[in-house]
Amino acid sequence: MTVEILMAGFGGQGILFATKQIAKSAMVAGRQVTWIPSYGPEARGGTSNCSVIVSDEPIGSPIVTKPDILLALNLQSFDKFVPRIKPGGMLIYDSSLVRKPVGRDDIEAHAIPATQLASDHGIAGAANVIMLGRLIAITGLFDPEEFKSHLVEGIPDSRAQMRENNIKAFEIGYGYKE
Amino acid sequence: MTVEILMAGFGGQGILFATKQIAKSAMVAGRQVTWIPSYGPEARGGTSNCSVIVSDEPIGSPIVTKPDILLALNLQSFDKFVPRIKPGGMLIYDSSLVRKPVGRDDIEAHAIPATQLASDHGIAGAANVIMLGRLIAITGLFDPEEFKSHLVEGIPDSRAQMRENNIKAFEIGYGYKE
Amino acid sequence: MAELVFGRPKSLSDVTLSYCPGCTHGIVHRLVAEAIDELGIEGKTIGIAPVGCSVFAYNFFECDMIQAPHGRAPAVATGVKRALPDRVVFTYQGDGDLAAIGTAETVHAAARGENITIIFINNAIYGMTGGQMAPTSLPGQVTTTSPYGRNPKIQGNPIRVCEMLATLDGVAYAERVAVDCPKNVLRAKKAILKAFKTQIEGKGLAIVEVLSSCPTQWGKSPAEALEWIRTAMMPYYPLGVYVDRTGGDAE
Amino acid sequence: MAELVFGRPKSLSDVTLSYCPGCTHGIVHRLVAEAIDELGIEGKTIGIAPVGCSVFAYNFFECDMIQAPHGRAPAVATGVKRALPDRVVFTYQGDGDLAAIGTAETVHAAARGENITIIFINNAIYGMTGGQMAPTSLPGQVTTTSPYGRNPKIQGNPIRVCEMLATLDGVAYAERVAVDCPKNVLRAKKAILKAFKTQIEGKGLAIVEVLSSCPTQWGKSPAEALEWIRTAMMPYYPLGVYVDRTGGDAE
Amino acid sequence: MSAKTGTNRVTFDIERCKSCGLCVEACPRKLIELDTGSMNSKGLHPARIVDQSRCIACALCAIMCPDTAITVEKNV
Amino acid sequence: MSAKTGTNRVTFDIERCKSCGLCVEACPRKLIELDTGSMNSKGLHPARIVDQSRCIACALCAIMCPDTAITVEKNV
Amino acid sequence: MAKVLMKGNEAIAEAAIACGCRLYFGYPITPQTEVAEYMAKRMPKVGGLCLQAESEIAAINMVLGAAAAGARVMTSSSSPGIALKSEGISYIAGSDLPCLILNVQRGGPGLGGIQPAQSDYNLAVKSAGHGDAHMVVYAPSSIQEIVDLTAVAFDVGDKYRVPVMMLADGALGQMMEPVDLESLGERKPPEKPWATTGHGGLRKKNIINSLYIEPEELEEKVRARFERYAQIAEHEARWEEYKLGDAEICLVAYGITARICKTAVEMARRRGIKAGLFRPITLWPYPSRQLDEACRRAGVKRVLVAELNMGQMVDDVRLAINCRLPVAFHGRTGGVLPSPEELLGEIARLDAEIKEEKD
Amino acid sequence: MAKVLMKGNEAIAEAAIACGCRLYFGYPITPQTEVAEYMAKRMPKVGGLCLQAESEIAAINMVLGAAAAGARVMTSSSSPGIALKSEGISYIAGSDLPCLILNVQRGGPGLGGIQPAQSDYNLAVKSAGHGDAHMVVYAPSSIQEIVDLTAVAFDVGDKYRVPVMMLADGALGQMMEPVDLESLGERKPPEKPWATTGHGGLRKKNIINSLYIEPEELEEKVRARFERYAQIAEHEARWEEYKLGDAEICLVAYGITARICKTAVEMARRRGIKAGLFRPITLWPYPSRQLDEACRRAGVKRVLVAELNMGQMVDDVRLAINCRLPVAFHGRTGGVLPSPEELLGEIARLDAEIKEEKD
Ligand SMILES: Cc1ncc(C[n+]2csc(CCOP(=O)(O)OP(=O)(O)O)c2C)c(N)n1
Ligand SMILES: Cc1ncc(C[n+]2csc(CCOP(=O)(O)OP(=O)(O)O)c2C)c(N)n1
Ligand code: SF4
Ligand code: SF4
Ligand code: SF4
Ligand code: SF4
Ligand code: SF4
Ligand code: SF4
Ligand SMILES: [Mg+2]
Numbered sequence A, B: 001m002t003v004e005i006l007m008a009g010f011g012g013q014g015i016l017f018a019t020k021q022i023a024k025s026a027m028v029a030g031r032q033v034t035w036i037p038s039y040g041p042e043a044r045g046g047t048s049n050c051s052v053i054v055s056d057e058p059i060g061s062p063i064v065t066k067p068d069i070l071l072a073l074n075l076q077s078f079d080k081f082v083p084r085i086k087p088g089g090m091l092i093y094d095s096s097l098v099r100k101p102v103g104r105d106d107i108e109a110h111a112i113p114a115t116q117l118a119s120d121h122g123i124a125g126a127a128n129v130i131m132l133g134r135l136i137a138i139t140g141l142f143d144p145e146e147f148k149s150h151l152v153e154g155i156p157d158s159r160a161q162m163r164e165n166n167i168k169a170f171e172i173g174y175g176y177k178e
Numbered sequence C, D: 001m002a003e004l005v006f007g008r009p010k011s012l013s014d015v016t017l018s019y020c021p022g023c024t025h026g027i028v029h030r031l032v033a034e035a036i037d038e039l040g041i042e043g044k045t046i047g048i049a050p051v052g053c054s055v056f057a058y059n060f061f062e063c064d065m066i067q068a069p070h071g072r073a074p075a076v077a078t079g080v081k082r083a084l085p086d087r088v089v090f091t092y093q094g095d096g097d098l099a100a101i102g103t104a105e106t107v108h109a110a111a112r113g114e115n116i117t118i119i120f121i122n123n124a125i126y127g128m129t130g131g132q133m134a135p136t137s138l139p140g141q142v143t144t145t146s147p148y149g150r151n152p153k154i155q156g157n158p159i160r161v162c163e164m165l166a167t168l169d170g171v172a173y174a175e176r177v178a179v180d181c182p183k184n185v186l187r188a189k190k191a192i193l194k195a196f197k198t199q200i201e202g203k204g205l206a207i208v209e210v211l212s213s214c215p216t217q218w219g220k221s222p223a224e225a226l227e228w229i230r231t232a233m234m235p236y237y238p239l240g241v242y243v244d245r246t247g248g249d250a251e
Numbered sequence E, F: 001m002s003a004k005t006g007t008n009r010v011t012f013d014i015e016r017c018k019s020c021g022l023c024v025e026a027c028p029r030k031l032i033e034l035d036t037g038s039m040n041s042k043g044l045h046p047a048r049i050v051d052q053s054r055c056i057a058c059a060l061c062a063i064m065c066p067d068t069a070i071t072v073e074k075n076v
Numbered sequence G, H: 001m002a003k004v005l006m007k008g009n010e011a012i013a014e015a016a017i018a019c020g021c022r023l024y025f026g027y028p029i030t031p032q033t034e035v036a037e038y039m040a041k042r043m044p045k046v047g048g049l050c051l052q053a054e055s056e057i058a059a060i061n062m063v064l065g066a067a068a069a070g071a072r073v074m075t076s077s078s079s080p081g082i083a084l085k086s087e088g089i090s091y092i093a094g095s096d097l098p099c100l101i102l103n104v105q106r107g108g109p110g111l112g113g114i115q116p117a118q119s120d121y122n123l124a125v126k127s128a129g130h131g132d133a134h135m136v137v138y139a140p141s142s143i144q145e146i147v148d149l150t151a152v153a154f155d156v157g158d159k160y161r162v163p164v165m166m167l168a169d170g171a172l173g174q175m176m177e178p179v180d181l182e183s184l185g186e187r188k189p190p191e192k193p194w195a196t197t198g199h200g201g202l203r204k205k206n207i208i209n210s211l212y213i214e215p216e217e218l219e220e221k222v223r224a225r226f227e228r229y230a231q232i233a234e235h236e237a238r239w240e241e242y243k244l245g246d247a248e249i250c251l252v253a254y255g256i257t258a259r260i261c262k263t264a265v266e267m268a269r270r271r272g273i274k275a276g277l278f279r280p281i282t283l284w285p286y287p288s289r290q291l292d293e294a295c296r297r298a299g300v301k302r303v304l305v306a307e308l309n310m311g312q313m314v315d316d317v318r319l320a321i322n323c324r325l326p327v328a329f330h331g332r333t334g335g336v337l338p339s340p341e342e343l344l345g346e347i348a349r350l351d352a353e354i355k356e357e358k359d
């Protein structure tokens, strides 16, 4: 099975970090995986996106043009990429920044006010991880406990607060009810 | 008929000028002709040589490696190029600078003390044209009167002395008896 | 009755500039456009865009524009100016473009006294490629290619471009300005205007070095970045006129 | 008893130099070889030959030698020095090589304070290729590419290399000398020696600019050529020390 | 964009504004703020003038705006 | 190449000499000339010392020789 | 054998360090600047040096100097920067020096774009600068392969004293995959008695040079070098065959494109079309004989070349198979990657042609 | 029709001036420095300018600027200098600008030598810098042809908005032959409404640019350019056939080598061997169809390629004839020219092969 995931949003929203967590979990689970960010001066414009492909077979192009799953963190990304989701695919979007109907009924759409939730819980900037929690909850792509352990791996003891915040964010997303 | 001529000597001996006269005469006579100097840092060493090919057919390589006629104006050139003259070919050399047996009996060798003659006649530096005179006399390659007229062509009136010297030098060479 | 105190210069294209929020490239763009407008030369001006964050400058000015290879804008400008001596030709270049890969082209355009105008954006960093060390990065400055701080013993010392070019006879006018505050922006404007006039009067090469901010790659807020121009850059790069062989009448 | 007052330095190869009669490249070669001998560093020295009349320098010094692309000797030297920091690395370059095509490499080796020694032969001409204008050709000088005399308005102004490099903090030592007479030759010798010592003591880049003759391409006799160094070149290129950050102890 | 009679007028081109805040810093009378309540199409909070009546039309805000998003009109 | 007792000695490497004449100019005592009577293998007239006995072994000739063709020995 | 996630740009840097490379000279250019950035962080920790040069030209000449001094040394750039290095590369080849040059290709010509491309195939394979010269050219198609080929590249370069190019592209440079670096172990460059390290009074002086003013001497040098090239062609060609056993349609592709072709081959097979892939891993020497043999063995009827350019490899493929088979081409440029679907379309078209012939 | 004796280097300069070229930017390098020297003397007299740039890179970028400004402009160099220009050439191609670039080739790689060579064939024909780009490449073989092709080159460059290379060599640059310049007449460059000359308020602004950050846009630009290339291939190929009518052995050679081959053909004919010569005059586009047809028409049995390199054109010849015939190669490098005798030896060897087959 192959899952092609695209995550997109503003530069500062932690897209790269979040997608790397998916890739790392896939690697540890012994699956094939590729990760590639968009690059170039468009980053200057402030948008950023990242492709992750998880598969049981060798992966061809690492660039996701038609995602199975889109994680949209701002309006531009929503507008640009929702039309590209594969029929039957899935959308998870930050409904605190995107207040707009999805406009497609051939995909499974999930809204979560990630940015709002993050600031409500005093972990502003962790919307990306909240989105991850939601993703794992909906798709069951990875074991949530293992995923959490990767999430805090490599964060030094000196930044214990960050670990905690990540776990908290994940759980907010994972436990969110629409 | 094709004649491949190589003229060689020191940098300051007017090799380029002399060989260009041959090329010009050939051109005016409606024959095919190529002219090419040696080039590059060897010039720094002080030697210089020039290839002229006169022919009735299209000319292939302009570079003369096995001359029909060698005009040698110093010892180094003599030593370097005499062995390369085609069997049955011709050598004309400045015997005031080369005092050495020719060492080949399969070529026709002509000695002329051109440098000596030039300074004897008060036209130091015209050894090159003396050699030309000798060349034309021996080979009959071109009509001597026409050749002389090309020799002075383009020399401005202001330098009438130079014209005279060229004519004089040519005649010395043309009339020289071994 | 309302009088327009401040509006958009006509030579600045009606598009959104591609620069990051708070990047002062944008201020300098406006100043160049204002100068072109004030001199009424848009129709006879040809601008050369570099490679750097300002690579898209060909979209931002209303005059004819050429996009040059990285570092070669002064050579391209030379080609244009020699072909069309009565046109006004300017380059707009970053510090990597002008003072690293383009060093030879810069020095020799200056030595030739090439009658062109160079707008030189010194932001002490490679903005476009993501924050690498520039020839003008300060000692100790952390960049992605000097992650432990620029060490002059290993990575060398910053080049002071105006000072270096001042040793060349072909330079008619060289001034270093900054765009860190309104006062300096107005001074920069005057310098840019003078740099164009120098060319129009055929005096030789004019260069205006602008200390400019790169909030994104410096990792600072736009306002902090302006402060860094003042506190970190200016001591190393003193503002002022380094060459003025215009005889004053280009003022 | 006879005492040897003057003989051939050991580091100079036992071959005939490829230079024209009376060309002072030869004098400078000898001085470099003498310096290497006196410092006893032949075995740890690596020389870089440029492209120019001294391209064959790899045959003329007894130390290890590398032939560099035209203008790139300082970059090649940088590669060697960074690989082998305890060796002595020098370049020997002409004015076309160092100040035209190699401008960027020269300026940046200087800015980096690259710990190497540069011997710079300023003969105001391209000797090797047959007498074209150099970046250091004088105003009015007739060359094959400035047949009507170098016109600063068209071909630009000569570059004063020592003065230009003196604006860079990485330069430890820069002196301009000449080899037009015995006294100046001896001074040149001292400068070259000091330039090597500067490197050995790890002080940074040292450059000795030598005003040198090119009788062949100047169309002068060897003696007239020396006179031209004095009367034409020296006024434009004053001799002297332009930078000395060695603290004196490299003397 | 005509000026209101009686006051100077500072106009922000909302779409051009990148919310950098340099105008906020530049205004000697501290009249400008970033409008966190609104968002342009790029999702940025544009600058706005808080009290138009106190504006002296000095144009310092506009001078520092990298995106030429500010127009200043003086009532004369 | 051993020194003659009593006089200084200047030796020219004939084959290296390019007949440039710089030594001729350099000698403060004008002791050097180009030997038009002889020729080396390159066809050049090498320099030679005219009066060895007047040589003060100052080595100025050698210092100016671009081809390091001159050896100077001092009698001591 | 712990795997780590690494970008191609970082993986080659780490692999080079494992191979004993302690000097990196480069100049920033997208999409490969991470190589220099990674080196800038890592080199000081292993006693090495990463120096940002003033230009690509300076960088390649620093490489020349360091290689002459006997060091394992590398540089990297992307297309326009590689063009600038071409004189230097020719000098390195002409001076018989080994080094590693990475080209993370982007679209051209000119400033072009910054997205993945393979449009420097000819630049890498046909003309390493001016004169008769070659680089050995490796075209990895995964991050693990970048790592593995880095070790091969340094060894082959040192063995034959030739510059080696790693020809990647923006996608390979930017993407992360799990990679095993430990298998490389610690590697040491060989002794280089020819290097200009200072003779120390212990040997005759060494000269590194590419100038031979006598034509005969230069010709001899060139011929001797081409004999070494012949050895390389004989021993160093690399390639991969994928499902070629019974293939009627042989795709030929390298690098990132080969991965997409594999997907397309899978799709074709699922549809019952007998497609396979020949992936040259060395582009110079080109595995011509191997391609020819593979096609003959399988009884291939159509060849389909896919590249991120306008067809630069097509000639080499036609020549390899002696113009025996029709060679189709599918190329995308400017940074666009072909989809497996569009490749499948091409494959299906060729399959229809074959069927028609059979009828 | 007065003929004058002129060096190739001077003849192209004079011809360029006759074609309305008033700007020359260059940097000295043997064996082509006379171009700049001649221009330096002549240009001021015709109101033009010859500017010695600080480097080849500066020169090619000055050319870019002048071409963008609508001027007919040229530069010249020799092999290492051309390598340095390659980034600039790619920009010129990517910006759709016309200009004339002369390469008077010398031996390589590296500093190599300064004597005649043809070892930049690939550099000229296969990769004009990075990216998918081409120059039209002319290979004259006499001084008169240099002159005549200069006019063609400027016209073709302007017509298709492409850079054009004149590929000569040290021998052609340095030799003199009688040449007729008057036949060129006075020529004027066409109008160039796309040029950046200042819009004067009379038109929309012009932009000269090679950057297209959107892959799809860049791809479209590249494809459009390749359509122009196809037009060029269709209309601009040039070649000469010499005694090919009944030839069994077809020599293929260009430039200076083709002249020597003609001599060899003559010698072979005198010996009764049916040899002829196909001389490509454009190397890009390569006159492939024409070569193939000529070989078919005559019933050629063996092809012999001769070049001053290690065989760079061989692939193009094999491809042109669809690998139908055995292609032999005789190359000299480093500045050595083959003698007609040694070529005759090769021809005789091939003739013997043919005879053997017939038996
Ligand atoms: C030949 C070449 N080398 C490198 C690059 C990559 N590159 C693009 S912009 C740039 C540097 C930009 O820095 P700077 O000139 O300071 O401009 P800024 O972005 O800071 O305004 C570099 C190295 C390139 N495009 N071409
Ligand atoms: C890339 C390149 N460009 C040009 C040349 C030709 N060239 C050889 S030496 C030289 C200039 C030599 O002048 P200079 O450096 O002043 O040394 P000099 O001969 O005067 O000592 C040039 C342009 C070359 N070999 N390589
Ligand atoms: S990266 Fe820096 S210089 Fe470039 S646009 Fe952003 S702030 Fe400005
Ligand atoms: S050409 Fe000039 S610099 Fe070169 S060797 Fe001769 S005199 Fe010396
Ligand atoms: S014009 Fe002056 S007072 Fe008014 S808002 Fe702008 S900066 Fe403030
Ligand atoms: S300075 Fe301009 S861009 Fe920045 S916040 Fe103010 S109006 Fe917006
Ligand atoms: S050593 Fe002095 S005195 Fe003797 S020959 Fe030489 S210059 Fe003259
Ligand atoms: S200086 Fe040297 S080369 Fe010149 S003439 Fe005297 S001995 Fe001979
Ligand atoms: Mg910058």
Ligand SMILES: [Mg+2]
Binding pocket: D094, D095, D096, D121, D122, D123, D124, D125, D126, D127, D134
């Ligand atoms: Mg010089």
